[in-house]
Amino acid sequence: MTVMETTALDMAKAEAFAEQVGDMINAGAAAAMVSLGHRLGLFDTLAGRAPSTSAEIAEAAALNERYVREWLAAMVMAGILEYGPKDKSYWLPAEHAACLTRDAPLGNLAVYAQHVSLFGKVEERTIHIMETGEGTGYDDYPCFHQIMAEDSSQTVIAGLFEHILPLAPELDGRLKAGIDVLDAGCARGSALIAMAKHYPASRFTGYDLCADAIEFAQKTAQAEGLTNVTFETRDLTGYAEAARWDFVTSFDAVHDQKDPFGLVKGLSASLRPGGVYLMQDVGGSAHLENNFDFPMAALLYAVSLVHCTPVSIGQGGEGLGTMWGWETAERFLSEAGFARVERHVLPHDPMNVWFVARK
Structure with missing residues (x-):
């Protein structure tokens, strides 16, 4: 006998939930089409184009x-594009373009649809x-570095000099002098x-596990x-390199590591006296019940399952996952030997948390 046979079924509630699931599936298909539209x-x-036919747009x-x-039809049904049936024209309202183009003033949400x-x-x-408990490697994810580079462009680069580096006010002068x-x-x-372009007197080094990403960085530089x-x-x-650096950063990188605490501790030991560590990560809580109102929480847990957790496990780590929580990050920093740890959430970016830790 099934659970449904032994429990009175509230049909109105069941039908409402079925409609909710249908909406999820429809929205998922729309998101996949948004990804396609972004990449193409x-x-x-x-954006900014007058109503046009499919032939003109193509x-x-x-x-x-x-x-x-x-x-175009999928985007009309999703409410993203407008459609004029008389002349079979399509257009993207300016209010919609404001979060879907590469120079979108509200940030390009199409990046995350990927x-x-x-x-x-x-x-x-x-x-x-999920059946075997194995992990994965970065090579298992097509276009991953491209997606993350786009994310970094609007999350980090766009506000780096105006919002992010000023979280540690002393950095600008030190970077100009050369560190x-x-x-x-x-x-x-x-x-x-x-940063290397903005501060020519300073010396910059980047380390990463992925050879293809490093090769791309070298060619760009x-x-x-x-x-x-x-x-x-x-x-x-x-x-760990004892007293090697004046300033260390990590942007959305720590939770993927085999040993996140070990890395934070090693970075602390690698800073010179007076050094600064700037760490960005996803700003969700370590406690599931605190994340119901966190932006795109379901997406972030899905990313954690599909990428961040297995990448850590694939290196032999415990797999803290994307939503390891600002509480965990703050504790790691405090226990790693930093004298002072500050936590910041930028007004325009509720998704991320920024830590400034000083020796």
């Missing part, structure tokens, strides 16, 4: 009209690890390259003609 530059093509985007027409598409690409691998800087878990190095920044493929497990 369709939102950028449509020509402007250099894409096949028949496929573009189906994508995670939804990524879930499908790695579903078989996710099923396998040694490490970005631990630098990925494609965009934050470090931006070379193309920019920068001589004050270097990158190296390096596993940061057990890392």
